[in-house]
Amino acid sequence: MNIKISEKAGFCFGVKRAMGLAWRELCDEHDKQTYALGPLIHNKQAVEKYEERGLITVDDIEEIPSDVKMIIRSHGVSKSIYDRTEEKGLDVVDTTCPFVKKIHDIVKENYDTGKKIILIGDKNHPEVIGINGWCKNTAITIKTIEEAEVLELNNDKSYCAVAQTTMNLEVYRKIVEILKTKADDIEFNNTICSSTKARQEAARELASEMDCMIVIGGKHSSNTQKLVGICKEVCPTFAIETRDDLDVEEIKKYENVGITAGASTPDWIIDDIIEFLKSL
Ligand code: SF4
Missing domain, CATH: 3.40.1010.20 (4-hydroxy-3-methylbut-2-enyl diphosphate reductase, catalytic domain)
Structure with missing residues (x-):
């Protein structure tokens, strides 16, 4: 053979960085328990290794007690989660990938100037849920060419489009071509990770x-x-x-x-x- x-x-750059930061946190001498909001990465075997080292994975921030450490994984989270960590007095270890953080910034900035956000990606993926949280969950989220074809946009509005970092490039390009025919004022940001x-x-x-x-x-x-x-x-x-x-x-x-x-x-x-x- x-x-x-x-x-x-x-491992890509973002995951390598996030996993390294999380591992360092678990190995450091400290008396605070460390929680992860959602599995650190979508790999069961790797997550188990971190949990053996003491990490506790939960799905809801309300399951995390006050005054402990909380790891934000590379997928990133919505603004409301950051707000909640402050209210709960959590010690945050933010491993959000810088490329995802950049999307948060684009979305927030454009949403704040009144643009409607179009999010090209899977609405159930944690990264997309996090991104949508930077425009108060108001984004139009589409994933497929078929969804783009039936989407109705308003020519009186301004739009800002971003993509999930792991979007298939070919599908993204086709969706962009379709959306261009639906409204005049759409700013496209190809945020697919290199x-x-x-x-x-x-x-x-x-x-x-x-x-x-x-x-x-x-x-x-x-x-x-x-x-x-x-x-x-x-x-x-x-x-x-x-x-x-x-x-x-x-x-x-x-x-x-x-x-x-x-x-x-x-x-x-x-x-x-x-x-x-x-x-x-
Ligand atoms: S955005 Fe790219 S580098 Fe960052 S975690 Fe995702 S795939 Fe990795």
Whole structure:
């Protein structure tokens, strides 16, 4: 079996930074309990490692007692969550990715000048929920080309459009073209993260050279699932979280196997799978 790993696989800059900050916090000598609002990243195995070190993950800020530490994960949160941390006297460790923070700033600034925000992304994704919170949850959120086609905009209004950082670039471009026909005054901000773009392009290129692809990453990781979609367009693709998910008999049928991984997949999981494949 010839195994080739994508040049852009695994932790992106923002996740690496966030996970490093969180780990340092857990290793530091202090007497405060550390909470995370939502799983640190969409990778069960990595989250478990941090929880073994003492991190407590909760889904609601009201589950966090006063006077403890709270980690804001790389996805970022809405303004109301920052307000609540102050009211509760929480010691905040903010690991929001700077690229996401930039979107918060664009949204707030434009919302404050009276523009209507259009958010291109998945309305259920934590990053999008956080971004929407910087315009008081008033954004028009669309994810698909079909949704863009039926969207009605008002030519008397000014709009500001931003994108979820992990949005598929091709879909984003098509949506922009459609929206341009719906209203005259839309300021488009392509806020798709360059790391996402590079990862998607590298995955597509590798998939075109290989007989099949393995995409490693969490089932709930948006960017991992987009990589799966891209690779599937090009060649047979296996989406796995760990080596236990591998269909060994099926994989053995292929000679040239490409590997990529989502931005929230730790190196140790990727290495473990590569070692396993080599042993086949
Ligand atoms: S994918 Fe981009 S925006 Fe998202 S955490 Fe990584 S670097 Fe930041």
